[in-house]
Amino acid sequence: MKKNLLYILLFAMSLTSCGDFLELYPKTQLNDGDFYKTEDDVKMGLYGLMNTLQHSVDNIYSTFIYMSDEGDTGGGPGEGGYGLDLFQFDSNNCPNWWGGEWNLGMYEGIARANLLLSKLDGATMTDAARTRLRAEITFARMVFYYYMFIGYEQFVLIDRIILPDEMYSVPKASREDCYKFIMNDLDNTIIGNLPVTVPDEECGRYINDAAIVMKAKMILFARDESRYAEALNDMRQIINSKRYDLLPDFSRIWLQEGEFCQESIMEFVYTEKANSNDWGGYINGVCNNLPTWCSGRGIVDPRSAEEGGLGDGWGQATVKRNVYDWYEEGDTRREGTFIDYAVEAQKVRDLGYEVDFHVDDNQISFDGFGNYKYHARKGYTSATSYLNYNNNFRFLRFADVLLLGTELDIRANGTASAEGQGWYSRIRKRAFGDDNHTPDLTKMNKQEALDVIFNERGLEFAYELHRWIDLMRFDKGAEILGEKGWTEKYRYMPISQMDLDEADGNLTQNPGWSK
Numbered sequence: 203m204k205k206n207l208l209y210i211l212l213f214a215m216s217l218t219s220c221g222d223f224l225e226l227y228p229k230t231q232l233n234d235g236d237f238y239k240t241e242d243d244v245k246m247g248l249y250g251l252m253n254t255l256q257h258s259v260d261n262i263y264s265t266f267i268y269m270s271d272e273g274d275t276g277g278g279p280g281e282g283g284y285g286l287d288l289f290q291f292d293s294n295n296c297p298n299w300w301g302g303e304w305n306l307g308m309y310e311g312i313a314r315a316n317l318l319l320s321k322l323d324g325a326t327m328t329d330a331a332r333t334r335l336r337a338e339i340t341f342a343r344m345v346f347y348y349y350m351f352i353g354y355e356q357f358v359l360i361d362r363i364i365l366p367d368e369m370y371s372v373p374k375a376s377r378e379d380c381y382k383f384i385m386n387d388l389d390n391t392i393i394g395n396l397p398v399t400v401p402d403e404e405c406g407r408y409i410n411d412a413a414i415v416m417k418a419k420m421i422l423f424a425r426d427e428s429r430y431a432e433a434l435n436d437m438r439q440i441i442n443s444k445r446y447d448l449l450p451d452f453s454r455i456w457l458q459e460g461e462f463c464q465e466s467i468m469e470f471v472y473t474e475k476a477n478s479n480d481w482g483g484y485i486n487g488v489c490n491n492l493p494t495w496c497s498g499r500g501i502v503d504p505r506s507a508e509e510g511g512l513g514d515g516w517g518q519a520t521v522k523r524n525v526y527d528w529y530e531e532g533d534t535r536r537e538g539t540f541i542d543y544a545v546e547a548q549k550v551r552d553l554g555y556e557v558d559f560h561v562d563d564n565q566i567s568f569d570g571f572g573n574y575k576y577h578a579r580k581g582y583t584s585a586t587s588y589l590n591y592n593n594n595f596r597f598l599r600f601a602d603v604l605l606l607g608t609e610l611d612i613r614a615n616g617t618a619s620a621e622g623q624g625w626y627s628r629i630r631k632r633a634f635g636d637d638n639h640t641p642d643l644t645k646m647n648k649q650e651a652l653d654v655i656f657n658e659r660g661l662e663f664a665y666e667l668h669r670w671i672d673l674m675r676f677d678k679g680a681e682i683l684g685e686k687g688w689t690e691k692y693r694y695m696p697i698s699q700m701d702l703d704e705a706d707g708n709l710t711q712n713p714g715w716s717k
Contacts, residue, residue, distance in 0.1 A: 238318070241327035244335055247318045251342050252406070253488055254311040256470045256595070259667070260492060262349055266670035267519040269692070271682050273665075274567040276520035278499065281566070289687035293696040293715060308346045312360055315343035320363050337395035341408045341416075344387050348416060351380055352423060352671055355694040355712045359383050370705035374712075381424045388417045399445070405462050406471035411440055415467060415598050418606050422613075423675050430614040437607035441625065446600035448632045453538035456575040458582065461594045467603070470595035474583050490591040493578035495519070496665075498543060500562035504555040507581030512546065515578050517565035521665070526571060528661060533633050539664050541572035573665050601662055604629055605655060608643070612651045618643035626655070629662060652676065691715070 237243050267273045268286035275287045318339045322332060350357045359375045361383075375383070396410040418433040440446070447464045454460045462469060472490035497515025505511035521540060529536035547559040561572075576593060583591045604625040611622030618626070623643050630640040643651045656676045659668060673679055679688050696715035710716070 238321035238325050240325055241331050241335070244318060244322060244325050244327070247314075247321075248335060248338055248342075251311060251314045251318060251339065254314055255342050255345060256472070256488075258308060258311055258346065259349070259470070259595070259597075262353075263492065263667050264495070264519060266667060267665070269683075269688075270669040270673055271522075271686075272525055272669050273519040273522055276496075276518040276566050276568075277516060278564055279566065281518075287686065289683075289689075289692050293699040293702070293711065296696050296698055308350055309358075309360070311346045312343055313363075315339050315346070316361065316363050333395050334397065337392045337413075338408050340387050340391045341396065341413055344384055344392060344413075344416065347380070347384050347387075348420060351377075351384060351420070352674070353695045354697070355714060356380070358709075370701070370708045374709070381420070381426070384420055385417070388413060388420070393417065406469065408468065411445070412468040412598055414440060415603060415606070418610065419671075422606070422609070423671065425675070427613070430610055434607065434610035434614050437603050437610060438621075440603050441607060446603070448601060448604075448628060450632065451538075452535050452632060453574070455596065455599070456538065456593075458593075465600045466596065467598040467600060470597055472592050472594060474590040474592040489589050490593050490595070491589050492576050492595065493582065493591040493593055494589065496521075496573040496576055497578040498561040498572050499565050500560065501578075502557065502560040503546070503550065503580070504557040504559070505550060505553065505580070507579070509553065510549070511580035512541070512572075513578030513580055513583065514561075517562075517568070519573070519665075520565060520567040521569070521571040521573050522567065523569040523571065525664060526569075528657075528664075530639070532635075532639070533661065534635070535633050535661055537574070539574050541574045541577055543570050543572060575665055596666065601629060602668075605659055605662065609652065609655045612643070612648060612655065616648050617646065618651050620644065626658070629658060633661070 238247060265286060268275055269289070273287075275281070319336065322336055322339070325332075327335075347359075356374045356377055357380060358372045359380060360372055364372065392413045393410060396408055396413055398410050400407050400409060414436050418436060421429045421433045446467065449455050449460060449463050449465045455463065455465060473488060493513065494515040495518045497513060497517070499514060499517040501512055501514035503512045526536065526540050529539075543559070543561045550557075550559040563570075576595075578591065579593075582593055608618065608622040608626045611625075612618050626643060627637070627640045631637060633639070641654055643654060646654065656672060656678065659672050663669070663672075673682060674693055679690070679693060691714050694712060694714055697709065697711055702709055702711060
């Protein structure tokens with residue numbers, strides 16, 4: 203770990219609203235030997251760690267979109283995504299989550315977390331503050347390891363500060379040990395030590411229910427049947443707590459007014475205040491680049507922010523018509539997931555503008571749709587656009603708790619109970635506005651009911667970083683992705699050849715890619 207830590211952007215705690223939780227600070231180099239003496243020092247380190255997590259998950263988002271059936275590579279002619287959408291990659295040209303010296307990969311965040319944990323006991327603060335900060339830092343590290351667990355069959359576990367020459371000398375752990383490590387952090391350090399709720403000025407800091415939901419996701423992905431009943435009860439307790447509810451209008455979730463709404467459990471908070479046009483803010487996870495990344499190319503929209511005017515972008519991860527066609531007529535989630543650019547053009551004409559709405563069609567696999575959830579919108583960015591959007595990323599929603607609860611009910615009991623059916627029905631009623639569009643899971647066998655839940659998750663969480671994970675844990679890879687070139691080999695990513703070369707024999711390729 204480098205001695206000098208560069209903090210470009212840090213969260214501010216003295217603000218009064220969720221929307222202002224982030225603030226820009228002057229560039230400051232902090233030497234870890236002279237810093238982390240007080241609670242505020244450690245908080246600053248925590249916020250830097252949170253920024254790193256946000257940026258890392260941004261990168262995973264694009265990888266998972268490309269590899270799932272939600273989108274193609276997109277972009278302009280000649281642009282590519284490592285052949286991810288057609289599974290034409292190997293260890294020489296794969297997405298490098300490990301990061302090469304870990305400076306852009308998962309291990310940068312893990313190293314940051316380990317540094318903070320090592321400094322925590324020496325900093326001046328109350329025992330209660332120390333316990334909470336330890337849980338928050340460990341939670342962030344757990345999320346890094348959660349995505350490592352999804353992405354790699356085996357990986358290195360590091361829970362301490364290591365020197366640069368030790369980077370590639372730590373051996374990989376078995377998959378079982380990786381799972382035990384993550385669950386031990388959740389059970390013994392995180393859950394029960396995070397607050398149940400936070401005041402408005404702390405919106406964006408981690409809460410206990412977020413950790414409980416992540417625990418359920420770990421149990422399901424690891425297929426730990428011995429803990430299904432426990433996870434089911436956890437989801438039941440969150441549902442029965444009445445702390446959350448579904449926002450009646452699905453499309454409002456994705457607007458500024460929907461940030462930290464009644465459905466929100468965890469969001470990544472972004473600000474446009476960095477006002478960076480040199481990638482500085484984006485690289486540190488403070489400005490949200492996702493709206494630019496996924497929005498249509500060359501958009502010209504004369505409408506104002508108040509009229510719903512759209513911004514343009516790079517056209518990455520093309521939104522596909524076949525996904526649009528998943529939705530039945532009357533399912534309001536379709537309008538809250540897709541922007542139909544032809545409809546937007548008509549809205550502009552109806553307003554009487556002399557300038558027409560325009561979007562370029564020189565985008566790979568372009569079908570005339572945009573990503574409603576994270577599209578670039580006027581009024582959501584600074585004067586210097588592109589890299590400075592303030593759209594929050596909805597990381598965990600109450601809808602996920604309802605569907606995870608229903609799924610666990612089916613997996614634990616062999617079929618859906620009336621309780622599980624009730625949770626599922628809430629999702630369908632919000633989508634259609636009535637009780638007439640809800641299949642009866644209690645009359646289905648286990649596999650039939652699980653297939654319904656899998657499809658429902660696709661409708662509810664399209665373009666939210668869920669689809670690839672669901673495809674793998676429901677074992678739908680061959681069925682749905684086979685035509686794209688998926689085989690069992692691609693269930694996990696290969697370790698980058700760059701990292702294998704740097705390790706000089708101390709790191710070996712994972713089993714599925716070693717031949």
